[in-house]
Amino acid sequence: MEIKISDEAAQWFQTELNLKDGSYIRFFARYGGSSPVQQGFSLGISNEEPVADIASEISKDGITYYVHEKDLWYFDGHNLIVEYDKKADEPKYLYQ
Numbered sequence: 629m630e631i632k633i634s635d636e637a638a639q640w641f642q643t644e645l646n647l648k649d650g651s652y653i654r655f656f657a658r659y660g661g662s663s664p665v666q667q668g669f670s671l672g673i674s675n676e677e678p679v680a681d682i683a684s685e686i687s688k689d690g691i692t693y694y695v696h697e698k699d700l701w702y703f704d705g706h707n708l709i710v711e712y713d714k715k716a717d718e719p720k721y722l723y724q
Contacts, residue, residue, distance in 0.1 A: 629685050636712035638691065649690035663721075708723060
């Protein structure tokens with residue numbers, strides 16, 4: 629499983645979450661909502677340092693984006709592609 633973050637999405641995270649060099653963004657399975665890969669669950673994000681085994685990570689502009697091993701099931705073998713939706717002014721999450 630790979631994580632890919634567009635430059636525009638990375639800038640959105642930095643601005644909206646007031647991230648500094650060395651910050652972390654965790655992607656995780658959240659109960660409720662909807663997603664194209666897991667019924668009854670949705671993708672959550674949090675600004676927290678890793679406390680468990682990392683299954684996948686990418687660093688961009690000094691920020692580390694990651695998924696813990698325990699949340700890998702949510703992605704069901706898909707890669708996470710994070711793009712920026714200019715019209716909605718928010719990240720757009722794609723699963724490939």
